[in-house]
Amino acid sequence: MSLLTRNQFLKILTVIFTVGLIAGVAPVAADKMDIDTHTLLIDKLERVLSLMEESNDKRTDLVLRLADLHAERARLEDMNQGEKDADKTSGEAKVDRDRSLELYKEGLKNIVGDLKGKVTFQMAQLLDLQGERAKAQDLYVKVSLNKDGKLSPEIMGQAFTKLGDIYFNKIQYDKAETYFNKAIQIKETPRRDYIKYRLAWCEFHKGHVQEATDSLANVLKSPEALDLDGITSFREEASRDLATFISRGKAGAQQVQTLSDVSPQTVRRANLVYLSDELNRLGKKNAAVYVLTVAGPEHNDADGSDKDPSRDKIEEFFKLAELQYDIGKKDQVVVQIQNAVNQWRSSPCKVDDDCGLLKDRFRKLVTGWGKAEQKQASLYLVQAYTLYISMFPEAEMNYWAALATRQNSMWKESASFYRSAGTLAQEQVKNTVKTSKGENKFSKILEGSLLGEIEVAEISHDQNMRAEAYNHYLDLRPDGQKKLEVIYQRAHILYEQEKYLDAANSFRQIALMKITDKSALALREKAAHMSLDSLVLAKTDEQIQNWATEYAREFHSSRASFTNIAKKAVINHIAQVIDDPNATPTQLKEALDRLSTFPIKEATREEQISYFKNKLIIAERLQDLGAAKNAANGLLAIHKLPEADRQYALSRLEWIAELTLNFQQAYKLALVLPMSSVTQEEKVLKLAMLAELSGANPDRHYREFLKISSDREKTQNVIAKIVRRSETKSTLLQFEPQLKSNPELFATLALEIFAIHHDYSFITRVLKVNGLYLTASGRVLSRFAFLNNYHRLSEELMRSHGLHGKDIQKDLNFKLAILKRTENSATQALNSQDWVLQVIALNDIAYHYKRFALDLLSMRPPRNFNSLQKAQFQQMATSQAHGYQGKALNVMKKISDLWDDSSTITGLFADYEKTHDELRKALYDELRIVAKVAPPSQRSQFVKTLAHSEAKPSEMAIAVAKASVTQNPFNLEKIEKLKILEEKAGKSTIVAFLGARLGQLQGGVRK
Secondary structure, X not given: OOOOOHXXXXXXXXXXXXXXXXXXXXXXXXXXXXXXXXXXXXXXXXHHHHHOOOOOOOHHHHHHHHHHHHHHHHHHHHHHHHHHXXXXXXXXXXXXXXXXXXXXXXXXXXXXXXXXXXXXXXXXXXXXXXXXXXXXXXXXXXXHHOOOOOOOXXXXXXXXXXXXXXXXXXXXXHHHHHHHHHHHHOOXXXXXXXXXXXXXXXXXXXXXXXXXXXXXXXXHHOHHHHOOOOOOHHHHHHHHHHHHHHHHOOOOHHHHHHHHHHOOOOOHHHHHHHHHHHHHHOOOHHHHHHHHHHHOOOOOOOOOOOOOHHHHHHHHHHHHHHHHHHOOOHHHHHHHHHHHHHHHHHOOOOOHHHHHHHHHXXXXXXXXXXXXXXXXXXXXXXXXXXHXXXXXXXXXXXXXXXXXXXXXXXXXXXXHHHHHHHHHHHHHHHHOOOOOOOOOHHHHHHHHHHHHHHHHHHHHOOHHHHHHHHHHHHHHOOOOOOXXXXXXXXXXHHHHOOOHHHXXXXXXXXXXXXXXXXXXXXXXXXXXXXXXXXXXXXXXXXXXXXXXXXXXXXXXXXXXXXXHHHHHHHHHHHHHHHXXXXXXXXXXXXXXXXXXXXXXXXXXXHHHHHHHHHHHHHHHHOOOHHHHHHHHHHHHOOOOOOHHHHHHHHHHHHHHHHHOOOHHHHHHHHHHOOOOOOOHHHHHHHHHHHHHHHOOOOHHHHHHHHHHOOOHHHHHHHHHHHHHHHOOHHHHHHOHHHHOOOHHHHHHHHHHHHHHHOOHHHHHHHOOOOOHHHOHHHHHHHHHHHHHHHHHHHHHHHHHOOOOOOOHHHHHHHHHHHHHHHHHHHHHHHHOOOHHHHHHHHHHHHHHHHHHHHHHHOOOOOOOOOHHHHHHHHHHHHHHHHHHHHHHHXXXXXXXXXXXXXXXXXXXXXXXXXXXXXXXXXXXXXXXXXXXXXXXXHHHHHHHHHHHHHOOOOHHHHHHHHHHHHHOOOOHHHHHXXXXXXXXXXXXXXXXXXXXHXXXXXXXXXX
C-alpha cells in the first residue's frame, strides 16, 4: 500500500470524526447504508418535510434526521471521490453539506441543552469541511465556552481538539498546544492518542525535537493507537512522522530500534529507508549508513504487479554505496557496489526505464568518484570502475579506468582497459553522429586509448605488452598519424630481444618507405642507422657496406655519414675477428689481407688510428712481429696522435724489442712509457732488469726502488742485487741495518763476498750479527773461520816436525804444547757435529799423531848418556811413539766411519749443485779442501763435481742461441735452450727474464 501524504491523511481523519459526531447527534442511530439508499431515504424525507407544517412538533426531529442523512451522504461522496483523487472534494458533497447546515440551523431553534451543543459542534465541522473555517471556529469557541453549562465533557473535549487543529493549521503552535492540552485534561475526550500525536507535532515545530520524539513514540506504543476506527494508516503515517522527528534529533541505535519496533510491519522497512534518506539529506551520513544497514535488503518477492523487487534491492545497495562514499568509507563503497552487481546478475532488472535509471545512478556514483580523485585515483576507485565495466562495457568508462590504474602503476591492467576502450570506441566511431564542432568524441577516445596503451606498455618495459600495444594500434588505425612511429617501436622490440637480423630487416623496411615529410624523414633515417647497427650485432657485416651505400643515395643530407659507415664496415669486420678469441689463423690472415685494401690515405685520423691498431692486434695474434712493428710505426706516424694511442704503440714496440732480445731498444722505450697498468715499484724493477740486460747500470733504478718501497722482503732482495753487483764488503755493511732482520740473506751475501775477497776479519765482523751463525751460510762462514785458525795452528805444528834442538826436554815440551792445542781444536771440531770440520780436523790430527810418533823414534839420546841410559831413553821414546801411533789409528777409524755416511756426502753435493753462482764460489773452496782429505774411493766424485762446476758455455754458443730466439721468439724449445746456457754462465737476470717469458707463453699470456 502506497503511503498517503500528510494532508490526505488529516482530511480522512477529519471525515472520520465527522461520521462519529453525526452518529452521536442523530436521534435514531443510522444504519450503514450506501449512497443510493441514502438518496432514496433523503428524497422521501424531503418530500415529507415539504408537506409538514412548521408548527408540527415532529418537524424538529425530522429536520435533524434529514440533516444527518445529508451530512452522511456528503461523507460517502467524499470517500468515493477520495478513491479517485484524494486532493479533491466532491461537488455533490458540498451541496449536501450546505443543505445539512440549513436544516441544522432550523432545528437549532427548537432544541436546548447537550443536544444543542452537539448540533452546534456538528455545524462547525461541516463549515470546516466546506472551507468556512472562520465560521467554524466561532461555533467551536461557542461550544467550548459552554455558557449554559449543559454540554457534556466529551463534546467540550472535541471542541477543544478542533480548535487545536485550527490553530495548528494556522501555524500558531502555542495556541494549538493550549487547546490540545485542555482537551487532553478532560477524561471523556475521545481520540486521546490523536491529540497526543498533535501535541508531539507542536513540540517538534517549537524546536523541542527530543520531547516530540519521545511523545510520538509513546503514542505509537499505546494500545489505543491500534484502534482508531480500524484505520491502520494512522500508525503508518505517525510512525513515518516519528522517522522525521528522529532524523532531526538524535538518531542513535536506541532511536532506530524504537522506530523499528513501533512501525507496522508493512511499513517498517520503508520507514527505516525513509529515515536513512532524511539523515542523508541532512548530512548525517554515518547515521544514514547505520539505519540503512539495520533496514537490510528488501525480501519481498514480485507480486504480479509492475513492482520489481530486484530493482529495489539494487537501488538500496547503490544508496548504501553512496552513503558510504559520502562518509569516506571507500572500501565499503566497493562492497555495496559488488552486492548491487551480484544482485543484478543473479536477478536482472526487469523494467527497462528503471534499469536505465539504476545504470545512470551507478555511472554517476563512479564518475563522480573519478572526478574527485582525478589527480590520484585510489585502488578502491579502480575496483569500482572494474565492477561497472563488468556490467556495462563502455568505451569512456574503460578509458577512465585505464587512467586510474595508470596512476597506480598497474601497467597491465591499464593497458587492458585502454585496449577495451579503443576497441569499443572503434565500434562507436562507425555509428555515432559527429558533434556540433565536427568532432566525434569517440574518435578522441579511440586515439587516446591506443596511444595510452602504448605509453603504459612502454613505461612497464614489458616487451610483450609493448608488442601487443603496437599491433593493436596498427590493427585499429592502419593509417593512423602515429603509424610510422609505432612500426619503428615494433622493430625496436626485435632489437631489444636480440633478434638482430629480424630487427635489421624491419628497420630497413621503414627506412625505405616513400614518406617524405620532415618528421617522417628523420625517423626513416634513424631506422636506417638502426638497421646497420642491427647488422653489426647480428654479425652479418657483409651486408653493411651495401645497405650503407644504398642509404647514402636515399638520404642526401646524410650521404657523407652513410658513406663513412660503409667505409667503416671493413674496420668493424676486422674488430669482430679481433673480438673472437677462437678466430683461426686463417681467419686472422684473411682479416689482415682485407685491411690491406682499406684506403688509408682517404681515411680520417680516427679511421687511420683504428686501422693501425687493428692491424697491430691481428699481427700480434698471428705472431707476425714484422707486420706488428710496421703497424706500430704507422700508428706513431699519424699527425697529432692522441697520447694514449702513442703510448700504446710504444708499448707494443717495447714488447717486440723484448721478444727479439733487443734489450737496449726495450730499455730506451721503457724509459718513456708510463706503464700505467703496473705499480710504480713494478715499473722501477722492470727498468732495472732491462737496464741490466742492456748492459746499462741498473743501480739508480734499484736505489729509486728502495726510496719508494715499503715492502721489506722486496727491499732486501733489491739490496742483495746491489751488493752482488758491487762485490764489496763496504756495500754489504752499508745495508746491514736493513738486512739484520733477514739473517739468512745477510749470511748468504757475506759468504759470497768472502768467497771473492777471502778476508777472515770480515767473517769475524759479520758473525757478530745476531742469529747469523744459526743460518746455513752462517755455519759455512763459521766453518771457514774455524778452519783458518785451525790451519794456522796445524802449520805451526807442521813446522816443528823433524826439528831437534840441543835441549831435548825443552824441544819435546814445545811440540807437546802445540800438539795439545791442535788436539783441543780437533776435539772442538769433533763436538761441533759439522761433518766437514770433523773430516778435515781428524785427518789433520791423525797426520800429526803419526808425525809426532816418527819424531819420537828419530830422537837421539844425549851424548853424555851411558849405554844403559841410552837404552832406557830409546825404550821410552819407542813406547811413546807407539802410543801416538795407536791414537792415529783410532782417529783413522773415526774418519772411516765419517766417510761411510753416504747420505751426508750426497747432501753435500746436492747443496753445492743447487747453490747459485755467487755462493758457489765459497762452497767450491770448501769442497776442494774436503777433496784433498777424501779417500781414493770418494775423491773421484769430488774431482768430477768440481771439474763440472768450472765448465761454462762459450760465448759463441750463447750468441748462436740468442740469434735463434731472436728469429723465433715464440719457440719454447729455443728459449729453454738459451735459458740453460745462460744459467750455466751464471747470468741470473736473463735467466729470470727467460723463465718469465716461458711462463707467459705456456700460459697463453701476451704482453
